[in-house]
């Protein structure tokens with residue numbers, strides 16, 4: 001499913017595709033390229049914290065492994 005995320009820096013709305021209604025992981029604004037760690041509960045944004053490039057890559061790797069793990 002697709003969930004709309006509003007960038008807290010530039011107010012641009014982007015979308016993220018989720019496997020489940022609950023999500024915790026990285027999000028990058030398509031417009032200003034700002035990176036965030038977001039948390040969703042039942043498709044509702046609960047938190048949105050700015051991330052550094054390094055933290056973002058780490059979070060992305062964790063998310064990638066989590067998705068891989070789910071499939072197996």
Ligand SMILES: [Zn+2]
Nearest residue numbers: 007010029032
């Ligand atoms: Zn933005």
